[in-house]
Amino acid sequence: MQERIGKIFSGLFGVSREACTDALSPKDIEAWNSVYHLTLVMSLEEEFGVQFSPDEIVELDSVGAIKAKLAQHGVAR
Amino acid sequence: MAVRIVEYDASKEAAVTAFNGRLKAGGATQGFSESHVPAWLPPRPDRTLFMQYFLAVEDDATVRGCYALKHQDFSISGRTRSIGLIALPISEGIVNRGYAAVGAQLIMHAIRQKPLIYGLGLGGESEAITHMVRAAGWRVAPVPFFFRVIRPFGFLRNIRSLRNSPLRRLLMDALAFSGGGWLGIKAIHLFSRFRLPDGRSLSVEIVDEFSAWADEVWTRCAPHYGYCAVRDAATLRILYPAGDSRFIRMKISEAGCPIGWAVLLATDFTHHKHFGGMRLGTIVDVLAIPKDADKVVFCAERLLRMQKVDLIVTNQSHATWQAALRQCGFLTGPSTFLLATSRKLTDLLNESNLTGDRLHLNRGDGDGPINL
Numbered sequence: 001m002q003e004r005i006g007k008i009f010s011g012l013f014g015v016s017r018e019a020c021t022d023a024l025s026p027k028d029i030e031a032w033n034s035v036y037h038l039t040l041v042m043s044l045e046e047e048f049g050v051q052f053s054p055d056e057i058v059e060l061d062s063v064g065a066i067k068a069k070l071a072q073h074g075v076a077r
Numbered sequence: 078m079a080v081r082i083v084e085y086d087a088s089k090e091a092a093v094t095a096f097n098g099r100l101k102a103g104g105a106t107q108g109f110s111e112s113h114v115p116a117w118l119p120p121r122p123d124r125t126l127f128m129q130y131f132l133a134v135e136d137d138a139t140v141r142g143c144y145a146l147k148h149q150d151f152s153i154s155g156r157t158r159s160i161g162l163i164a165l166p167i168s169e170g171i172v173n174r175g176y177a178a179v180g181a182q183l184i185m186h187a188i189r190q191k192p193l194i195y196g197l198g199l200g201g202e203s204e205a206i207t208h209m210v211r212a213a214g215w216r217v218a219p220v221p222f223f224f225r226v227i228r229p230f231g232f233l234r235n236i237r238s239l240r241n242s243p244l245r246r247l248l249m250d251a252l253a254f255s256g257g258g259w260l261g262i263k264a265i266h267l268f269s270r271f272r273l274p275d276g277r278s279l280s281v282e283i284v285d286e287f288s289a290w291a292d293e294v295w296t297r298c299a300p301h302y303g304y305c306a307v308r309d310a311a312t313l314r315i316l317y318p319a320g321d322s323r324f325i326r327m328k329i330s331e332a333g334c335p336i337g338w339a340v341l342l343a344t345d346f347t348h349h350k351h352f353g354g355m356r357l358g359t360i361v362d363v364l365a366i367p368k369d370a371d372k373v374v375f376c377a378e379r380l381l382r383m384q385k386v387d388l389i390v391t392n393q394s395h396a397t398w399q400a401a402l403r404q405c406g407f408l409t410g411p412s413t414f415l416l417a418t419s420r421k422l423t424d425l426l427n428e429s430n431l432t433g434d435r436l437h438l439n440r441g442d443g444d445g446p447i448n449l
Binding site: 026032033034035036037038039041042052053054055057058059060061 | 079080081082133168170174175177178179180181182183184185186189205208209212213214
């Protein structure tokens, strides 16, 4: 899961795989705005074959939170 | 952060007022309705055409975002389906980065509520909402813009988007006061190869409201349009109600038989950002079978000319109406009036081979009369 999330963050925000830690959040990435958040959500849904509810979308506010939410959707860590 | 999307009810009106206050304090110009009942198209049990308001609420108390969803029946390849229109999405993220994700949440909620959904207008390519819907995979394209200058003096003296430098203002004033502008417009029309329809058999009636004759027009027209909002008399009475005196509802007949209609506006502006102090004519909405479209445009232009407008503008997506406008001497200009269709709606249109210029959409299909 980490590898695939890292790939998405690298493509979207230019973040290196090493920098893609669980603590990484919009506070650390200037470009992580509403448009990029939506792009991130669409990319995660496509990559992992899941569908987040609208209420979950706003909770995807760090790499750690994304991993936890994907695990809730049955994606293996 | 626990932010949930809920339908707007009376208990959240004070929270919306506080939300609007925070937006204003942050320098935003947008705000949302402080009444939970939509002023335009309020829901009624007997109606399939209505507006619904949603709020993004944090911890069941603080409003962090909002949007409106219009539900409307469309005729798509002869089948009637309810389609959504997303309007006025606003997120606290525009003044507080901590809520940037709320914008994404609102868009996704709208898509889940109504997978067959579109946005119209959107304010142009540079607006955040346009970037958002593109990010969600929506197809975005401009709805062509048409204009015809009727009174060159008023046009040249007021068109702010062209009077954007001292030299241009001087030149346009010179053209206005010398009569050069009038000559120029006449020359354009003289050398343009437009062909006006024969208006001798046409009659025009200004009506207070749409009645049974509009149903006849709709029944005849519907098969000619692959994608078109239902425009029967009952729907038109809701969209352009008799009590709203701003609308000019025009019935066009040929040899005594109603062939089409148009809804027009003649609006006096003062200090408008584009139109200055112009008297602007707008062809808001139209319907006729394709062979009669030029007759409707011809009559609309004549009527607005009698209303002494300086300029007539319209946005029309269907090839039939674009051709009719050109035939009647309208010119095209750059359009910032965008149509965005969700992935599901785009797929549905593609399945029926309904490309952009086969969709009948105009300013009558937008998010309300306030934006006309």
